[in-house]
Amino acid sequence: MGNLEMLLKEYEKKRDNAIIQADLRKEDLYKSNPKLSEIDSTLSKEAIRISKLLLTSNSPELLEELDSKISTLKKQKSAILNDLKIDESYFEPNFECKVCHDTGYITDNINTTMCNCLKQKLFDIEFNKSNISNLKHDNFEHFNSTYYSNDVDENKYMSKISPKQNIEKIKNICLNFIDNFDNSEEKNLLFTGNTGLGKSFLSSCIANELLKKGKTVLYQTAPVMLDTIVDYRFGKVKNNESSNIGNDILNVDLLIIDDLGTESMNSVKFTELFNIINTRILNSNKITKTIISTNLSLQNLFANYDERIVSRIVGNYNICYFFGDDIRFKKRNAL
Ligand SMILES: [Zn+2]
Structure with missing residues (x-):
């Protein structure tokens, strides 16, 4: 079974279950509140009567009478629900x-498109580095700046802070x-x-926060990403209905290119990398943002990469220098 087929089966189950649970809630409520059950069943009978009347006869008096009956019933119903501290969403x-x-x-009036929730599940299965949901513990609550030294050492860190x-x-x-993710002025x-x-x-x-906001995220190391896109370009990756990785890399809301500088480069890959960075800056139909992470110093990055790539980065990226001592050891001891 394909990934999409499998996910759609899951969705169907999830959906059926939500509907069954809602029915059960309603049944329970009716059992403990027979009055409510009675009102609801009268309401639906009267609704049917009204629609028949509208089609067959022309009796304004009768319609008015029914209308007022229905509105009285609705008032009684909402009074009961109010007492129980339940709102309509309960049903x-x-x-x-x-x-x-x-x-x-x-589905809007014209098109049917895949929802971001499903798209993201496919990304996670088919492409994302160590399934993003496994990284859920990486969130700002676990951010701890005390792992970093408080010493200012201009010689060692080349910084005044x-x-x-x-x-x-x-x-x-x-x-x-x-x-400011949706702001086109906000830099990568x-x-x-x-x-x-x-x-x-x-x-x-960042990925986790944006996933919570319903954005789609692709997260992969530069070597895998560039190999994938080159394979795709040369037809080595079969396209299916569910995924078109070449397009997805260009159009996903947030693309994270990890470990840039560890891949072996050639002119084809340079072209693809430039294309990815450039297209995502120029996308005019939607906001797409990119995070690039590299162990290379800026000097090395500039020395190793095509000048066109460098100039796009300098002009459109907020450059964050990480410095200090490796915190992984401190972190492990603290956990
Ligand atoms: Zn959805």
């Missing part, structure tokens, strides 16, 4: 996705990035610095 199925009601698709002040500054940049992010300073952690934190 509605509690769907996991409020956008597509767990169908996986949204301490690693701790620096990481707090970067955290604020990340929070602004999330808050480049994380540069040695390993073990929290670049991947902060990338996951």
Whole structure:
């Protein structure tokens, strides 16, 4: 079974279950409140009578009488619900996705499109580095700047602020990035610095926050991403209905390119990388943002990558320098 088929089966189950639960809630409520049950059944009978009347006869008096009966019943019903501290939503199925009601698709007047919730589940299965939902513990609540040194050491860190002040500054940049995600003026992010300073952690934190907001996220290392897109370009990856990775990389709301600088480059990959970065900046039909993370220093990045790529990054990315001592050891001991 294909991934999409499998997910749609899950969705169907989820949806059926939400509907069954809602019916059960209603039944229970009727059992303990026979009066409510009576009102509801009268209400639906009267509704049917009214629609028949509208079709067959022309009796304004009778219609008026029915109307007032219905409005009295509705008042009685809402009085009972009020007493029970229940609102109408109690009767509605509690769907996991409020956008597509767990169908996986949204239909407007003209088109049917895949809902972001389903798209994201496919991304997670087919592409994302270590399934993003496994990274759910990476969130800002677990951010702890005390792992970073408070010492200002201009010679060692080439900065007038301490690693701790620096990481707090970067955290604020990340929070602004999330808050202003839909603002086209808000820049993309480049994380540069040695390993073990929290670049991947902060990338996951941002991903999780945006997933909560219903955005789609692709998160992959540069080597895998570039190999995938080159394979796709040369027809080595079969396209199916559910995914078109070449398009998705260009159009996903947030793309995270991790570990740039660890891949072996050639001119084809340079072209693809430039295309990804450039297209995502120029996308005019929707806001797309990118986070690039690299262990290379800016000097190395600039020396190794095509000038066109570098100039796009300099002009459109907020550059965050991570510095200090590897915090992974401290973190492990603290957990
Ligand atoms: Zn949905």
